Amino acid sequence: MKDIRLTPAELALASAQEALDRRDLQGAVTAFAQARAAGASTRLTARGHALALSELGRHAEAVEAFKPLFAKAQKDGATVNLMGVLLKRAGRLGKAAEVLELARKLRPHDRSPWQNLGNVYEALGQPDKAAACFRSALKIEPTSATLWRLLGRQQMALSQTEEACDSFRRGLALAPRDTEMTAFLVQALQVAGRVDEARALIAKLCEERPGDSELAVIDARLSFRSGDVARAQAILNAVLAQDPAHLAANLQLANLIGDSDREQVNRALERAVAGHPDSFVALDRLTESLSRSRYGNEADHIERAYHLAKRLMERFPTRIPEAARTLRTILQRVLDEDRMAQTGSLDNLLPLWQAQGLHSSVHYELGQVQTLDDRLKLVDWHRQWGRRVARQITPVPPVALPALAGGRKLRVGFMSSDLRHHPITYFTLPLLENYDRDAVEVFCYSFSEKEPDQVQRHLEAQVTGFRHWPKRPDDQVAEGIAADGLDILFELGGSTAMNKLEVMARRPARLGASWLGYPHSAGLEQIDLILTDPYLQPEDPRLLIERPFAMPETWVALSRLFWPHEIAEGTPQTRKGHLTFGTANNPYKYTPACLDAWAAVLRVVPGSRFLFLRPEAGVGSFVAGARAAFARRDVDPDRLEFIGVRGDHMRHYNEIDIALDTLPHVGGTTTCEALWMGVPTVSLVGAGFPERLSYSNLSNAGLGDLATLSVADYVSAAAGLVAHPARRLALRHGLRAQIAANPLGQPARFTRNFYDLARKVASE
Structure with a gap:
């Protein structure tokens, strides 16, 4: 019998394959490196080596391991496509898009590069380009439920709600038991104002699949968004009684509780993380919630949030941009300059936050400017966000008011969830106590989920009307404000906790104005005015979207709350x-x-x-x-x-x-x-x-x-x-x-x- 002896390179390659077969990724990485050192060709080592590194979360190393093969095979579509995927996982989104554009040209009839490219554009916050890629992929494979879901998500980001409903319906027809698709369709129907249709869909599916806990959570989510908080909570409690670690139920319960009980929110999210330690969403949400927790020992909450943030970055390096809002908030709070840099540049994050509609993310970034161009980009970001919001809603019908010249009282509203013991009230108090009641009527609107404190009770006794509407949906809030027939409504909260900036897009008052809560143009062109003074008003008019409500001296005055x-x-x-x-x-x-x-x-x-x-x-x-x-x-x-x-x-x-x-x-x-x-x-x-x-x-x-x-x-x-x-x-x-x-x-x-x-x- 002929003696067959393997070379060191062949032995190392065989060892690498054996390691892969038993899912020993670290062993495979070591063996591939040994094979390469022993002279094995990149054609035989690069792909397996890179994929093993990538599965270990070592994405930058994976790109480097694959580079030699990529350099030799720039006309091979499969190789170029894989390099694009590896670059995306490494967080190099711009380069990934460039490489995947080449891959889809090399393989125009292959769904994979189109889908991968669409995913990159989604991560870059470019939903128009992402949607175009998914449409191209659907021409190749129109029976892919995944592609219909991906397209629908981009259409939602583009405020193409009816088109999104159609895409999700097509996807659900192809994958009737896809719970994620169902959730997206229900959300799209609700945004489109077709709530009854959404309810009918859930009822039909629940009838077909009795006891399906995921459907129950979708039902609870719809009830919550429609204002039926009690029904939503009852559904979630029933699900959690059967499965205390249920991921979706705990996440939705945390949403429902909101800021009214941060300790209870954290318990729900801790259950989610304990039951699903590899859930990116659960880790992200718990980190964010702990960072906002003020009960008990706040320092301990911040420290734990920081620990979880580091864990999230290590476990999900390719998804850091998705979690950038949460990560940057806690990293700023502990002055971790090095990890802050790893979350990406603002130039890359702003388009992503725009696509996700994350106005609140930008509040903490207003100081990340160096040039006039940086400042103008921020103004434009807010303007585009506002237009996106406005496309999705219908203004409330205006209330006819007699002319002020006829001698009637001026009707002024103040909308904020901080009309309690809070800095906002330090400055609004004089306007709510000392106005001329023979000439002015004052209305306040609060959505605070906390029990009214002494300051709020005092304000309730001072103004014409104090509306406390916790958890009320935006459309109902706008209708309620409109019924008060305001001449002008001042929004004081911006996108801070428990506030409802988007209500202003519905034009609930004849004039809308901004003051105090958000130190920048909010972005909604339905906000007509922003309160300024001779010092506060920017010299360059391009740095404001609204017209100045130009006070003659100062934008604030200290109230008696500053005295003791x-x-x-x-x-x-x-x-x-x-x-x-x-x-x-x-x-x-x-x-x-x-x-x-x-x-x-x-x-x-x-x-x-x-x-x-x-x-x-x-x-x-x-x-x-x-x-x-x-x-x-x-x-x-x-x-x-x-x-x-x-x-x-x-x-x-x-x-x-x-x-x-x-x-x-x-x-x-x-x-x-x-x-x-x-x-x-x-x-x-x-x-x-x-x-x-x-x-x-x-x-x-x-x-x-x-x-x-x-x-x-x-x-x-x-x-x-x-x-x-x-x-x-x-x-x-x-x-x-x-x-x-x-x-x-x-x-x-x-x-x-x-x-x-x-x-x-x-x-x-």
């Missing part, structure tokens, strides 16, 4: 022996440019300290992140101080000599708080709306010299205050009187100016 906090004797420097800079601003405003400026100030003021006055300051990971950030900027991290606090923070301003504002997105409420406590604040004035809030506050408190126009001037202004301890002492104990002598401290004057302007605008 005591100021300690002397200054922090005289009490502690060193000067302390500090901030109480949210970490999402701590951009690299901001940290650079703060570090520059500390470098020119030897011996000074910097105090973080934030809930995050009690989190070990935040402390580590802050210390690392300043060390990278040549500042001894031992000069940093941390006070972790939520709610009871005002008294700790007594520990700060000079507040350093964030940049380019500056403070608003925090600047007012610091000034009220006698703490001078140095700010940088930028071009855009969110870069000018402190400019207004400082100017309207008689401290316009602390609003600077360059980073160099910012550093100099901070150093200048250090050099004048007498001025700081005078401000510490005299600033409240100075504020009272200026527009920022004159709420009665502000109230008169506000309602005079509202009447003028409503009469035009």
